[in-house]
Amino acid sequence: MSSQTLLNDSICCVPCNTLRKALIVKTERDYLKEQIKITRDSVSIFSRITLNQDSIIKVKNTSISLYKKNEFNYLQLIDNKDEEINLYKKDIKRHKQSKLVSYIVGGTCILLSILIVL
Numbered sequence: 001m002s003s004q005t006l007l008n009d010s011i012c013c014v015p016c017n018t019l020r021k022a023l024i025v026k027t028e029r030d031y032l033k034e035q036i037k038i039t040r041d042s043v044s045i046f047s048r049i050t051l052n053q054d055s056i057i058k059v060k061n062t063s064i065s066l067y068k069k070n071e072f073n074y075l076q077l078i079d080n081k082d083e084e085i086n087l088y089k090k091d092i093k094r095h096k097q098s099k100l101v102s103y104i105v106g107g108t109c110i111l112l113s114i115l116i117v118l
Contacts, residue, residue, distance in 0.1 A: 014022075
């Protein structure tokens with residue numbers, strides 16, 4: 001008798017060892033199919049995560065650029081205010097000098113008036 005003997009149309013005889021190996025191969029195949037599904041799902045999820053992180057990075061880069069621009073504008077404003085302060089200091093110095101000159105001229109006029117009256 002051969003290893004595979006046809007008993008009727010729907011029944012086939014297969015050696016037990018071959019059947020065990022076939023079942024093991026089928027089980028491994030089913031397991032690997034599930035692993036591939038899980039791996040594909042993981043890749044899909046990680047791809048979405050990466051896209052979201054890229055979007056976050058773009059938003060943060062835009063924010064950083066805006067902060068740098070604001071910093072530059074504030075530095076310019078500070079420079080302008082420093083220039084104003086220097087101008088005010090010069091004006092104060094000039095006014096103090098003109099005040100001193102006014103006192104000297106006034107004092108001289110008073111002395112001359114007193115001398116003329118005498």
